[in-house]
Amino acid sequence: MHHHDATVRVRYKETDQMGWVYHTNYLVYFEVGRTELLRTLGCRYRDLEADGYLLAVVDCAAKFHKAAQYDDELTIRAKLADASKASMRIEYEILRDGELLVTGHTTHAILTRKDLRPARAPKRLTDALARVTARG
Numbered sequence: 001m002h003h004h005d006a007t008v009r010v011r012y013k014e015t016d017q018m019g020w021v022y023h024t025n026y027l028v029y030f031e032v033g034r035t036e037l038l039r040t041l042g043c044r045y046r047d048l049e050a051d052g053y054l055l056a057v058v059d060c061a062a063k064f065h066k067a068a069q070y071d072d073e074l075t076i077r078a079k080l081a082d083a084s085k086a087s088m089r090i091e092y093e094i095l096r097d098g099e100l101l102v103t104g105h106t107t108h109a110i111l112t113r114k115d116l117r118p119a120r121a122p123k124r125l126t127d128a129l130a131r132v133t134a135r136g
Contacts, residue, residue: 002132003079006036010072020067026102027060030092033078034106037090043128053122055108058087062104072096080132085120086110088129 008029016022035045048055068074077093087109094102112119121129 002041003077004033004037004040006033006076006078008032008074008076010068010070010074012070015070019069021069021072023062023064026062026064026094026104027106029074029076029094029102030060030062030078030090030104030106033076033092034090036076037078037080038128041128041131043124047124048122049113051122051124052113053119053125054111054113054116055088056111056116057106058109059107060105062102064102066096066099066101068094068096068101074101080129081105083121083129083132086118088121 010021014021014025014028038045045055073096075095077095079091080088081091082089087107089105089107091105092103093100110119110121110125111117
């Protein structure tokens with residue numbers, strides 16, 4: 001499956017008292033990876049919202065292999081792992097200089113923005129997901 005790499009530099013405020021990235025910040029990094037993955041596929045998240053849809057996180061997990069620290073440059077690798085007509089799952093790897101630090105995933109339900117009800121993926125998203133399949 002197609003993946004996209006995004007880069008972030010750890011800011012001081014993202015670390016805990018031990019000097020390591022606080023665990024919940026990895027979910028924020030996942031969001032960076034997911035947003036950039038969709039953008040490279042021609043499906044900006046803001047356009048989905050403008051069209052009346054949301055991607056609600058219904059499941060997430062992270063496994064911590066090694067800690068990142070202040071000023072580390074991290075690569076967030078995001079790839080579409082699975083998609084249906086009403087949901088999608090994205091898997092992540094966070095690396096520092098090629099060394100695996102964190103793995104994880106998020107699963108998203110597609111909802112209407114107006115009433116937060118489950119919805120079929122809009123054309124903008126299905127077209128983007130088709131581009132993933134075409135790229136392999």
